[in-house]
Structures are given as structure tokens and as C-alpha cells.
Amino acid sequence: MAMRLRLDHVTADYQIGPVRSPRVLREVSMSLQPGTFTAVVGPTGAGKSSLLKVLNGLLLPQSGQAEIGDITIDGKSSKRLLKAVRKRVGLVFQFPESQLFAETVEQDISFGPLNFGAHPRNVHALAEKVIAQVGLDESILYRSPFSLSGGQKRRVAIAGVLALEPEVLALDEPTAGLDPTGKEELLSLLKQWNKQNGLTILMVTHDMESVARYADDVVVMEKGRAVFHDSMRKLFEDTERLEKWQLDVPDARRFQLEFEVRSGTRLPRVCLTEDELADALIEVGRV
Amino acid sequence: MNKLILGRYFPGDSLIHRLDPRAKLISGIAFIFISFLAKNSQGLFLLWLFTFFVMSTTRVGFRAFFRGVRPLIWLILFTVFLQILFTAGGTIYFNWGPIKISEYGLANALFIFSRFVTIIVVTTAVTLTTKPMELTDGLTFLMRPLRILRVPVDELSMMLSIALRFIPNLLDEMQRIMDAQKARGAVFGEGSLFHQMKALVPIFLPLFSSSLNRGEELANVMDVRGYRSELPRSSFRRLIWKIKDTVCMLVILLLIAAFAVLNLI
Numbered sequence: 001m002a003m004r005l006r007l008d009h010v011t012a013d014y015q016i017g018p019v020r021s022p023r024v025l026r027e028v029s030m031s032l033q034p035g036t037f038t039a040v041v042g043p044t045g046a047g048k049s050s051l052l053k054v055l056n057g058l059l060l061p062q063s064g065q066a067e068i069g070d071i072t073i074d075g076k077s078s079k080r081l082l083k084a085v086r087k088r089v090g091l092v093f094q095f096p097e098s099q100l101f102a103e104t105v106e107q108d109i110s111f112g113p114l115n116f117g118a119h120p121r122n123v124h125a126l127a128e129k130v131i132a133q134v135g136l137d138e139s140i141l142y143r144s145p146f147s148l149s150g151g152q153k154r155r156v157a158i159a160g161v162l163a164l165e166p167e168v169l170a171l172d173e174p175t176a177g178l179d180p181t182g183k184e185e186l187l188s189l190l191k192q193w194n195k196q197n198g199l200t201i202l203m204v205t206h207d208m209e210s211v212a213r214y215a216d217d218v219v220v221m222e223k224g225r226a227v228f229h230d231s232m233r234k235l236f237e238d239t240e241r242l243e244k245w246q247l248d249v250p251d252a253r254r255f256q257l258e259f260e261v262r263s264g265t266r267l268p269r270v271c272l273t274e275d276e277l278a279d280a281l282i283e284v285g286r287v
Numbered sequence: 288m289n290k291l292i293l294g295r296y297f298p299g300d301s302l303i304h305r306l307d308p309r310a311k312l313i314s315g316i317a318f319i320f321i322s323f324l325a326k327n328s329q330g331l332f333l334l335w336l337f338t339f340f341v342m343s344t345t346r347v348g349f350r351a352f353f354r355g356v357r358p359l360i361w362l363i364l365f366t367v368f369l370q371i372l373f374t375a376g377g378t379i380y381f382n383w384g385p386i387k388i389s390e391y392g393l394a395n396a397l398f399i400f401s402r403f404v405t406i407i408v409v410t411t412a413v414t415l416t417t418k419p420m421e422l423t424d425g426l427t428f429l430m431r432p433l434r435i436l437r438v439p440v441d442e443l444s445m446m447l448s449i450a451l452r453f454i455p456n457l458l459d460e461m462q463r464i465m466d467a468q469k470a471r472g473a474v475f476g477e478g479s480l481f482h483q484m485k486a487l488v489p490i491f492l493p494l495f496s497s498s499l500n501r502g503e504e505l506a507n508v509m510d511v512r513g514y515r516s517e518l519p520r521s522s523f524r525r526l527i528w529k530i531k532d533t534v535c536m537l538v539i540l541l542l543i544a545a546f547a548v549l550n551l552i
Binding site for chain 1: 469477
């Protein structure tokens with residue numbers, strides 16, 4: 001069950017017509033432990049989305065290889081092998097609501113499982129299960145996906161990927177375009193699946209606040225290379241490095257740094273959320 | 288999709304790139320007629336000479352042109368073989384029932400092949416070196432006389448430029464949706480024809496839906512910014528006829544004259 005993801009010197013690029021894009025991934029090596037919640041951050045065009053595509057078999061490595069559990073994909077992998085990989089690694093694209101097409105939500109959710117050979121008799125129960133997982137009412141299964149609100153569509157689309165029952169869920173900016181409440185709800189759902197069901201989660205994001213709140217590990221991508229892969233706390237310790245990678249610092253951490261400079265008092269640890277900050281301030285007796 | 292070189296712009300800064308789109312359009316159309324003037328071996332030579340001249344002046348590289356010819360190669364070969372096999376006249380080299388390989392047949396086939404290929408290459412040169420927007424502007428200008436017949440030329444050109452503008456977006460979006468459905472286990476281009484057609488629904492339905500939405504948004508934005516179809520329009524990009532454009536037209540005239548002389552001798 002415990003499935004490890006490993007990339008071994010993966011280099012990849014896209015071929016668009018006669019034009020070959022510069023290397024989108026260069027010699028990326030990393031290893032993801034099962035059950036972790038990993039955030040992928042980095043500036044635009046750093047290769048974050050391409051990284052997800054490699055893990056899903058949509059972008060094949062030009063050199064190097066990716067190991068998804070006991071399956072190894074390289075530049076010459078067969079379609080059948082790739083399909084097996086896609087069953088294990090569910091990929092949620094940016095604005096996934098644009099992939100909805102069926103007449104009813106239930107049919108749309110069933111699309112994936114049926115493609116992977118699920119029995120038509122079992123998919124109904126599956127659809128009921130995942131729609132509850134994404135926190136929507138069962139009655140929505142019989143409505144047209146095009147009649148739903150933006151936030152609902154997003155959840156239905158994610159449910160469509162969850163229905164594949166993947167072991168790893170890879171998401172490309174799942175909260176883009178959602179309002180703050182919707183964002184918070186979605187991220188807590190992800191964390192819940194990660195904690196309770198042991199789902200390995202890999203999430204591309206720009207929002208360092210949600211990284212600080214939800215991620216265990218962080219991968220920093222820069223110009224196609226994975227330049228950092230360690231625990232989230234380690235990332236926020238060294239602020240100079242963050243600046244070099246053009247990454248934001250969570251508000252609480254920024255407050256802490258400013259506070260330390262102005263008051264001359266160092267807080268006992270790195271604070272990433274308001275609660276941690278409040279506790280640390282009480283401890284040093286400044287509140 | 289990516290093989291469709293016809294109608295694709297290749298960025299560059301060659302002499303042909305910098306010509307006025309009107310000059311290029313007129314020359315391209317004129318060349319189609321000119322290619323029919325080649326009637327003897329000298330004419331054929333001149334036709335190819337001009338074609339190679341155009342190809343090398345664009346500085347796009349010959350490969351791009353071959354890609355333009357490739358989709359039509361079977362049609363060309365089919366016509367060529369019909370000519371070879373069923374034209375009689377001159378010395379007959381081979382005779383088997385209705386099938387004759389004759390001197391005239393071979394000559395005809397050579398001319399037809401040359402005409403096809405040179406026309407494709409020269410028209411491809413026009414589209415490879417002209418931005419779609421310039422092409423639209425040029426077409427609009429050339430269609431102007433049709434206004435007398437109450438053809439809505441400005442509306443047509445607006446529609447054309449919007450359509451051209453959104454082709455890359457549509458292709459990108461299609462790629463994205465295809466990837467998303469592949470991630471959900473969809474397989475394209477496999478199985479029976481019926482199966483393959485059914486596999487397209489999950490791509491085209493979202494594509495249609497998003498295109499309709501985008502169209503509506505675009506219409507609203509145009510309304511808000513005061514677009515009115517019935518009013519005369521000015522243009523942001525002005526087409527300016529330069530000396531080199533006149534030279535280009537002169538070259539075409541010269542070509543016609545050369546053919547006229549060749550055919551008289």
C-alpha cells in the first residue's frame with residue numbers, strides 16, 4: 001500500500017510544432033514519502049506543473065526515470081503502463097472545472113472509474129462516497145455540472161479525480177480563484193484526507209500562507225530544478241534564501257522578523273501562524 | 288494539429304516579412320495564374336527558379352515548406368499518375384489496354400506536379416511571413432470594393448480577426464482539457480471509429496462551453512467599450528505602401544512579361 005514516488009535525474013521538455021521549448025525540468029531528483037502533504041512552490045515557469053505531469057505520465061522524461069511505486073516510467077513507456085500510473089496518481093489540473101462535460105454530476109464523476117475498468121454497478125456507490133468526501137450533498141449528483149456554482153464545480157471536478165481512488169493526489173493550484181472561505185474549506189478537506197485516509201498529497205501553490213498552515217514538506221522549484229526539498233519549517237528559517245527564490249513569508253513570520261529587529265528580542269522559535277506567534281510572545285513576556 | 292503549417296506565421300525579419308500584406312496577397316494570387324503560363328521547359332525552369340528565390344528570401348528554411356506540401360502529397364501524386372497513365376500523344380513508350388505511357392503524358396504530369404508544388408510553396412510563403420492580423424487587414428482592404436454590393440466588409444474582417452486571434456487559445460485549451468481527461472484514464476485515437484468519436488465528447492463539450500462563455504464575455508467587453516458595428520471604423524494598424532511593395536509588384540509584372548516572351552518564341 002505504502003507507495004513511494006521517486007524521480008531520478010528527470011529531464012523533460014515540450015515539443016510544440018517545430019519549436020522545442022527549453023528544458024522545463026532539468027535533472028530533477030526527489031523522493032516523496034507516502035502519507036506526506038508536500039507543497040510545490042516557485043516562480044512562474046519554474047516547472048511546477050510539469051513536475052506533476054511527469055508523476056502522472058502525461059509528460060515523459062527525456063532522460064532519467066520516475067518510479068511510481070513499483071512502476072518505472074521513462075521516455076519509452078507504453079500506454080498501458082502510463083494508464084496504470086494514472087490510476088495511482090490522481091492529477092487535478094488548474095481550474096479543473098473546465099474538464100466537466102457530462103449531463104449529470106454522477107456521470108462526470110463516473111467517467112474516470114469507468115475508464116479504468118470499474119464495474120458500472122459499483123460506480124454509483126463510489127460517486128456517493130466521493131461527493132460526500134468533497135463535502136457536497138448527494139442530491140447534486142443528479143444535476144447538470146454546468147448549473148453549479150464555481151466552488152461547487154471545482155469540488156465536483158476534484159471528486160471526479162478522487163473517484164479513481166488514487167494513492168497520491170497531485171493538485172495544481174487547487175485554490176486559485178476561490179474566495180477565502182472556499183479556499184480554507186478545500187485545504188482543510190485535503191488535510192483531512194491526508195491525515196485520515198493516508199492520502200499522499202502533492203500540491204502546487206503560490207500561497208505561502210497555506211503552505212505554512214497545511215504542508216509537511218516543501219519542494220522549491222527554480223528554472224526547472226528542484227533546489228530545495230525538506231520540511232516546511234526548515235524552509236521558513238532562512239529568510240535570505242526565500243528572498244532569493246522570490247517566495248513570500250507568512251504574515252506571522254514577517255511580524256516576528258520585524259519584531260525581532262525592532263525590539264532586539266529573539267523569539268524562541270520560528271512562528272508561522274498567529275497562534276504560534278501569540279504563544280511565543282507570551283513566553284518571552286512581551287504581551 | 289502541429290503539422291498544419293499552412294496558415295502558420297513564422298516570426299522573422301526577411302524582406303518578404305516586411306512587405307505590405309496587400310502586395311503579398313496580390314502577388315500570391317497572381318502567381319496562381321502565372322503558373323499556368325508555363326508551357327515549355329524554359330517556362331518550367333523559370334517557375335522553379337522564382338519559387339526557390341521566394342523560398343530562400345523568406346529565410347524560414349526549406350523544411351517548413353516541405354511540411355506545407357506534405358498533407359497534399361497524395362492528391363498531387365494521384366493527379367500526376369492519372370496524367371501519366373491516361374494521356375496519349377507523342378511517342379508511346381508503353382501500351383496496355385487503355386493505359387498508355389506517352390511522351391505527352393509524362394510532360395503533362397511534370398507540368399501539373401510543378402504547378403501544384405510551386406503554388407503551394409508560394410502561397411505558403413505568403414502565410415508563413417505574414418502575421419494573421421496583417422493578413423486580415425490586407426484582405427479587408429482588398430475586399431473594400433464589395434461594399435458597393437452591401438457586403439458587410441468591416442464586420443467580416445472583425446469576425447475573421449477575432450477568429451484568428453483565438454485559434455492559439457483554443458489549441459492551448461484543447462491540450463489542457465485533453466490532458467485532464469487523459470489523467471482520468473481517457474484514451475484518444477484508439478479502438479473502433481465509433482469509440483474514437485465517443486472519446487471526443489469529453490474534449491469538445493467543455494471546449495464548446497468555454498468558447499461560448501468567452502464569446503459572450505468578449506461581446507460584453509466590446510459593448511462596454513462602445514463597439515458599434517454600423518459606424519465607420521478607423522484602424523490602429525495602418526498599412527503603408529512602400530517602394531519595396533511597388534518593386535514586388537514590378538517583379539510579378541516582369542515575371543508575366545518573361546512568360547509572355549517565352550511562350551512567343
